[in-house]
Amino acid sequence: MPIKDYSNVFVRYDLITESPYYSIKRIAGDNQLMQKVVECVILGDLENIRDAVTAALEENDPVDVIYNGLIKGMKQVSRLWDEGIYYLPQTLLASDTMLVGLEICEDRLGCPIRKRGLAITHTAEGDIHDLGQKIVNALLRASGFEVIDLGKDVPVEEVISAVKKYKPDILCGTAHLSTTMGAFKKISERLAEEGIEIPFACGGGGGVTLSFITSFDFSIYGKDASLAPKMAEDAKRGMSWESIRRKYNG
Numbered sequence: 001m002p003i004k005d006y007s008n009v010f011v012r013y014d015l016i017t018e019s020p021y022y023s024i025k026r027i028a029g030d031n032q033l034m035q036k037v038v039e040c041v042i043l044g045d046l047e048n049i050r051d052a053v054t055a056a057l058e059e060n061d062p063v064d065v066i067y068n069g070l071i072k073g074m075k076q077v078s079r080l081w082d083e084g085i086y087y088l089p090q091t092l093l094a095s096d097t098m099l100v101g102l103e104i105c106e107d108r109l110g111c112p113i114r115k116r117g118l119a120i121t122h123t124a125e126g127d128i129h130d131l132g133q134k135i136v137n138a139l140l141r142a143s144g145f146e147v148i149d150l151g152k153d154v155p156v157e158e159v160i161s162a163v164k165k166y167k168p169d170i171l172c173g174t175a176h177l178s179t180t181m182g183a184f185k186k187i188s189e190r191l192a193e194e195g196i197e198i199p200f201a202c203g204g205g206g207g208v209t210l211s212f213i214t215s216f217d218f219s220i221y222g223k224d225a226s227l228a229p230k231m232a233e234d235a236k237r238g239m240s241w242e243s244i245r246r247k248y249n250g
């Protein structure tokens with residue numbers, strides 16, 4: 001049948017919230033302030049994310065806004081990517097939007113003056129998926145840990161040098177690519193060569209699974225960023241990496 005009405009040909013049904021494709025209420029729940037945060041992340045709305053997060057923080061705890069706003073939004077972005085609806089530009093925009101929101105939440109979380117310990121975080125060599133790492137940073141800082149953030153795409157040797165220099169209580173890593181997660185194993189081998197025994201908490205996606213992470217020494221698998229401060233606390237109290245792994249990975 002020939003198309004008679006062309007008025008909707010440029011409408012991005014995958015991007016508009018009225019789309020039956022997703023209902024924002026179903027994703028974000030009844031809290032309208034949180035709905036706005038989720039919506040900004042999904043749409044990569046850099047213009048409105050500041051106002052949305054600031055408004056949500058008036059009634060919600062920063063950790064709630066991170067989990068029930070920013071991460072919930074990013075989960076939908078992951079789904080849209082996996083289903084081939086989002087491509088790199090939309091995903092990148094959504095990621096940047098999430099980072100702006102996270103920074104505001106992190107400021108609001110503050111950090112205790114007295115430092116409880118030291119953590120080094122990084123995203124694996126060759127990998128730029130650093131959203132998880134940024135959440136880990138925020139939660140560690142909020143729990144009183146000083147965080148040395150080595151950033152993303154960090155060469156294995158740079159991680160080892162930083163560990164030797166700063167002697168942290170815990171090392172944290174994030175990876176998302178099947179081609180980059182092997183850097184964790186290399187770090188583990190280099191730590192052993194250097195005679196350094198340190199808990200190495202790893203998280204992320206793709207092939208970063210419990211069975212992969214626990215296939216080499218020092219490493220502990222963290223499914224969720226909220227585990228990082230708990231693991232860091234245990235490390236600070238002097239628990240060995242084996243005991244921490246038993247506690248969190250069974």
Ligand code: B12
Pocket residue numbers: 071074075077078079081082088091092095126127128129130131132133135136172173174175176177178179201202203204205206207221222223224225226227228
């Ligand atoms: C966002 C995203 C991007 C963004 C990244 C922006 C950024 N600043 O991070 C952009 C658009 C740049 C991107 C690029 C690419 N991406 Co990408 N991307 C994603 C996507 C959609 C979401 C990942 C994400 O950020 N999730 C949200 C965050 C918050 O989750 P998270 O990092 O997992 O963190 C949580 C936990 O894992 C945990 N955690 C994380 N770290 C740690 C650490 C510790 C210590 C602990 C305790 C916990 C913990 O806590 C967090 C929650 O609380 C996934 C799809 C998916 N289904 O996951 C693909 C995905 C990861 N990307 C993929 C690919 C292939 C790419 C590209 C190669 C695409 C390309 N052709 O160029 C490039 C890679 C470039 C590079 N060299 O890295 C593939 C990887 C496949 C694989 N197994 O190898 C995926 C799985 C998509 C797919 N299904 O194909 N991507």
